[in-house]
Amino acid sequence: MEVLLYIAAIIAAIAFLILCISLAMTLGSLKTTLRSVSETMDNVSNQLEGITTETTELLHKTNALAVDIQQKSEKLNTVVDAVKGVGDSVSNLNSSVRRVSNSITVEAERNSDKIAQVVQWSNVAFGIIGKVKDMKAEKSTGWTVYQPDPNQKRLPNPNRH
Numbered sequence: 001m002e003v004l005l006y007i008a009a010i011i012a013a014i015a016f017l018i019l020c021i022s023l024a025m026t027l028g029s030l031k032t033t034l035r036s037v038s039e040t041m042d043n044v045s046n047q048l049e050g051i052t053t054e055t056t057e058l059l060h061k062t063n064a065l066a067v068d069i070q071q072k073s074e075k076l077n078t079v080v081d082a083v084k085g086v087g088d089s090v091s092n093l094n095s096s097v098r099r100v101s102n103s104i105t106v107e108a109e110r111n112s113d114k115i116a117q118v119v120q121w122s123n124v125a126f127g128i129i130g131k132v133k134d135m136k137a138e139k140s141t142g143w144t145v146y147q148p149d150p151n152q153k154r155l156p157n158p159n160r161h
Helices: 002-110 112-138
Strands: none
């Protein structure tokens, strides 16, 4: 039985040796895999540094652009307010002109009779001035009798109101 014990010990030793060799091979393969993973992680780390740098630059540019847009927007708001003010002024001017025009129209309609009288009196005055000029041009030595013009309109009666 002792022999059996030795054979069992040799089988156990061989099994242990196979286990160790198999473990060594697995660890060697794992070492290669981990080295590859490490290199990949180094590459990823370098790429991430580049991406981080580019992202930071892009963020700074975006912030600068946002500030520029904000300033231009504020300036544009000032221009829009000024244009609105001009529009309000033009609207107020139109309203004022409309009111003045309406009041002139109302007053002209109200005083149309007086305006007609003024026009007639001015026609009479021009006629008299023309006749006085004609008289001076003739240098008459006596009295002249004037005949009424049948086409001339008559003046309204001032007592009519």
